[in-house]
Amino acid sequence: MxxxxxxxxxxxxxxxxxxxxxxxxxxxxxxxxxxxxxxxxxxxxxxxxxxxxxxxxxxxxxxxxxxxxxxxxxxxxxxxxxxxxxxxxxxxxxxxxxxxxxxxxxxxxxxxxxxxxxxxxxxxxxxxxxxxxxxxxxxxxxxxxxxxxxxPDKDARLQLFKIHTKNTCLDFSDEDWDSLAEKTHLYSGSDIANLTLGALFQPIRKMQSAKYWKILDGKYLPCESFHPQAIRTELKDLPAASVIPHQVTLEDFIKSMQTHSKTVSENDLKxxxxxxxxxxxxx
The missing domain is CATH 3.40.50.300 (P-loop containing nucleotide triphosphate hydrolases)
Known part of the structure; x- marks a missing residue:
């Protein structure tokens, strides 16, 4: 003004x-x-x-x-x-x-x-x-x-997650977004950024350890051993340009929380x- x-x-x-x-x-x-x-x-x-x-x-x-x-x-x-x-x-x-x-x-x-x-x-x-x-x-x-x-409050956390994942392929429902925002109470903006980055790498980690793969539209994706199209092979044996990761899910974020916890406590807030x-x- x-x-x-x-x-x-x-x-x-x-x-x-x-x-x-x-x-x-x-x-x-x-x-x-x-x-x-x-x-x-x-x-x-x-x-x-x-x-x-x-x-x-x-x-x-x-x-x-x-x-x-x-x-x-x-x-x-x-x-x-x-x-x-x-x-x-x-x-x-x-x-x-x-x-x-x-x-x-x-x-x-x-x-x-x-x-x-x-x-x-x-x-x-x-x-x-x-x-x-x-x-x-x-x-x-x-x-x-x-x-x-x-x-950030719950609504702000939700917006931050969407900002940090705007260019990412996600498999998320409205309920998943709400659950993620709810589970990250006391997370700061930088905590959310670190948590999101950890979650985005979860599909890559799964590819590194995958033993079974399926073919979808000419691309290889990791799958379970019991999948009807499962092929037993490893990442190092597949053509580099033909492998793609799974979409990021709520499960990936929950997994990331194990190593990216909040850095602020209730006592700090008080x-x-x-x-x-x-x-x-x-x-």
Whole structure:
């Protein structure tokens, strides 16, 4: 809206420029950042702790300062995305080394200026974390919005499965889709991607171990030994271009679940919900 209707965001009504995205791993926080950058046609700076932290004293503070200075010089809008911000901004303690304190002080200074000064008005700061409760309160306070990116619900999981299998031959009924979405409660977006890839390889694994084959439209497919057209042979003995796998079924996904389980627990979700009630809002 600020780009489409700039006259609505004048005076003290200024758009948020410092936003924290938090939630379980694999929920698409990094993809959201990239999508935002594309939507507003901006220069996108994607940064991680590895880019900023240096073993040389003073270099880390210099890196963060130069990053914001470079973004300021751009005439176009700039999005600075810092992933895994918790690795840079953990709660401070008395055992912290002096150069770490200086780095955090410099980062706080640069964050505070985003959206508050004319020189940094073209910068949008977006950060992401899987552990928001580990952030130092001073950093947490700098974010004008703290948005929870939750796990996909049942309908979203169903859509993700269909996206990941859109170019695949499937033998699925509506009941199969519903069952798959139901069985994958607590699966993140990346969990679903990994599970689907594992399921897509199940027909290939069956071909590798198959001892009996049938011919369908001139192609060889694995079959049971009792099939009336069963031919005893192995994959290595068949013409490479003449073999095809079975269509992917719900059974293949269930088999894949044995090695691709969910990575988020109910206890993890409770932590996120408790944090959201205190500091954030649902995205």
């Amino acid at each position: 600020p780009l489409q209707f700039p006259h609505l965001f004048t005076g003290n009504r200024r758009p948020w420029k410092r936003i924290l995205l938090y939630g379980p791993p694999g929920t698409g926080k990094s993809r959201l950042a990239l999508a935002l950058s594309s939507a507003i046609t901006s220069t996108f700076y994607s940064i991680s702790s590895a880019n900023l932290l240096s073993s040389w004293v003073g270099e880390s503070e210099k890196s963060i300062k130069e990053l914001f200075q470079h973004a300021c010089k751009n005439k176009s809008k700039s999005v600075i995305f810092i992933d895994e911000i918790d690795s840079l901004c953990r709660k401070r303690n008395v055992q912290e080394e002096e150069h770490t304190r200086r780095f955090k002080t410099e980062l706080l200074k640069q964050m505070e200026g985003v959206g508050n000064t004319e020189t940094k008005d073209n910068i949008f700061l977006l950060c992401a974390t899987n552990c928001p409760w580990e952030l130092d309160v001073a950093f947490l306070r700098r974010f004008q919005k703290r948005i929870y990116i939750p796990l 932590q996120f919900k408790d944090f959201t009630q205190r500091f954030g809002e649902l995205g």
